[in-house]
Amino acid sequence: MIAIIDYGVGNLKSVYKALNSLGFHTIIAKKNEEILNSNALILPGVGAFRDAMSQLSSSGLKEGLLKSVEVGKPVLGICLGMQLLFDKSFEDGEFDGLGLMEGEIHRFDKGLKVPHMGWNHLKKHIDDPIGKELKDNEYVYFVHSYYLKTKEHQNVIYWCNYGMEFPALIRKNNIIGMQFHPEKSGKTGIQLLKNFGELVG
Amino acid sequence: MLTKRIIPCLDVNNGRVVKGKKFQNLIDVDDPVKLAKYYSAEGADELVFYDITASNEGRNIFLHLVEQTAEEVNIPFTVGGGIRGIQDFHDVLRAGADKVSVNSAAVMNPEIITEAALKYGRQCVVLSIDAKKNLQGQWNVYINGGRVDTKLDALEWAVKGEMLGAGEIVINSIDTDGIKDGYEIELTKSISEVVSIPVVASGGAGKREDFYKVLTEGKADAALAASVFHYGEIKIYDLKDYLYSSRVPIRRTE
Numbered sequence: 001m002i003a004i005i006d007y008g009v010g011n012l013k014s015v016y017k018a019l020n021s022l023g024f025h026t027i028i029a030k031k032n033e034e035i036l037n038s039n040a041l042i043l044p045g046v047g048a049f050r051d052a053m054s055q056l057s058s059s060g061l062k063e064g065l066l067k068s069v070e071v072g073k074p075v076l077g078i079c080l081g082m083q084l085l086f087d088k089s090f091e092d093g094e095f096d097g098l099g100l101m102e103g104e105i106h107r108f109d110k111g112l113k114v115p116h117m118g119w120n121h122l123k124k125h126i127d128d129p130i131g132k133e134l135k136d137n138e139y140v141y142f143v144h145s146y147y148l149k150t151k152e153h154q155n156v157i158y159w160c161n162y163g164m165e166f167p168a169l170i171r172k173n174n175i176i177g178m179q180f181h182p183e184k185s186g187k188t189g190i191q192l193l194k195n196f197g198e199l200v201g
Numbered sequence: 202m203l204t205k206r207i208i209p210c211l212d213v214n215n216g217r218v219v220k221g222k223k224f225q226n227l228i229d230v231d232d233p234v235k236l237a238k239y240y241s242a243e244g245a246d247e248l249v250f251y252d253i254t255a256s257n258e259g260r261n262i263f264l265h266l267v268e269q270t271a272e273e274v275n276i277p278f279t280v281g282g283g284i285r286g287i288q289d290f291h292d293v294l295r296a297g298a299d300k301v302s303v304n305s306a307a308v309m310n311p312e313i314i315t316e317a318a319l320k321y322g323r324q325c326v327v328l329s330i331d332a333k334k335n336l337q338g339q340w341n342v343y344i345n346g347g348r349v350d351t352k353l354d355a356l357e358w359a360v361k362g363e364m365l366g367a368g369e370i371v372i373n374s375i376d377t378d379g380i381k382d383g384y385e386i387e388l389t390k391s392i393s394e395v396v397s398i399p400v401v402a403s404g405g406a407g408k409r410e411d412f413y414k415v416l417t418e419g420k421a422d423a424a425l426a427a428s429v430f431h432y433g434e435i436k437i438y439d440l441k442d443y444l445y446s447s448r449v450p451i452r453r454t455e
Contacts, residue, residue, distance in 0.1 A: 011294060011295075011297065011298075011299065013271060013297050014271060014275065014297065017271075017272055018275060046321065046322050046324070046325065047320075047321060047322040048319075048322065112397075113397055113398060113399055113422065114397065114398065115323065115324045115368050115369075115398070115399070116203065117324065117368070117369060117399050117422075118203050118204060118205075118206050118246065118399070118422065118423070119203070119204045119206065119246055119452040120202065120203045120204065121202065139204065139452040141276070141277055142203075143277075143299075143324040144324070145323070145324070161202065162203055181277075183275060184275060184276055184277045184299065185275070185276075186241070186275055186276055186454065187454075189275060190275060
């Protein structure tokens with residue numbers, strides 16, 4: 001069972017619907033109990049970093065998430081949900097993230113249209129089961145104003161280019177982050193969600 | 202490379218897709234959910250739903266359609282039309298929309314842009330501007346479906362909209378809407394040059410070359426069209442092939 005963490009931000013329906021239609025039993029989890037009973041987690045998120053972090057804490061669901069990471073369950077952060085997995089973000093200030101992977105979230109440089117909104121292609125860096133069946137340069141849908149800066153290049157599965165290279169899909173053991181929206185990325189996105197579902201033992 | 206987007210727009214009236222000319226003479230086209238699925242499969246990059254019904258009952262039918270569409274398609278879609286306040290944002294986002302487009306309400310009450318941006322993020326606030334050229338050769342902002350001239354300058358309004366928190370601008374030319382003689386290039390280009398958020402051109406697509414022109418010369422990030430797609434005059438698949446071979450960065454699907 002895959003649990004989508006519902007901590008009050010974002011539209012969870014499309015991820016939920018996509019995973020269920022792929023045959024993965026998925027629930028929208030509002031309680032730690034549900035999170036702890038699941039085999040894998042999805043951390044969604046839209047909106048602002050600070051609000052999302054504080055809602056994740058105040059909902060108490062951060063606890064279930066961290067415990068799940070510790071025991072090695074596959075965890076997928078999507079968009080802002082991915083950004084929360086890192087050390088800190090500079091979105092309208094400086095705020096601590098979950099610190100599960102090393103890196104910082106910065107705003108796109110001036111001179112670029114922000115948000116980076118639309119379909120951009122994935123550039124493969126490392127072969128990984130999460131990218132199974134994907135061809136070179138497939139397109140996925142991005143909507144974000146901030147991007148990840150990390151020194152852990154060995155964890156970057158796919159890069160994307162918008163003004164410069166930034167990680168589009170990153171993986172450290174059981175923790176996976178997708179900066180784009182797989183649930184809005186047509187067939188390519190569905191394949192990626194399928195690959196994630198298949199990581200669940 | 203970030204690609205240019207092709208966006209079919211569905212004007213929905215009492216649960217059906219309709220199309221008019223210069224915002225009038227509406228005729229019935231098709232079932233919105235069916236069309237949305239079809240466009241998604243054909244390679245549309247995004248969809249827009251405009252609710253042009255006025256009644257409460259119509260609105261409920263519309264929200265139900267948004268829900269059904271969200272279940273059937275896995276590309277982003279924007280909902281607009283009749284958005285008055287933050288509750289409307291809430292309702293359509295909950296029904297499954299990814300972005301919400303505001304027009305008249307933002308002119309009457311600009312704070313709605315900021316309020317929605319803070320609550321749901323800039324990326325889901327689209328400022329839609331209906332503009333018409335005045336006698337001085339500048340563009341005025343119109344509201345209430347193109348019926349009321351606000352005397353606001355479209356370029357100034359676009360800049361202000363970005364400042365208030367809009368994440369994207371749709372610029373719709375009333376003069377070219379439904380006429381199929383090309384987008385308003387000068388207007389689109391001017392808007393695109395004064396803001397640093399994505400700009401979607403709307404109104405006037407008639408042939409493939411019109412898309413090419415607005416995405417290159419017009420500097421638009423996306424091109425929106427309705428009737429040429431609804432009546433099958435242009436197939437999205439063919440359009441994208443043509444744009445790709447004309448060296449416009451475009452996402453092609455199998």
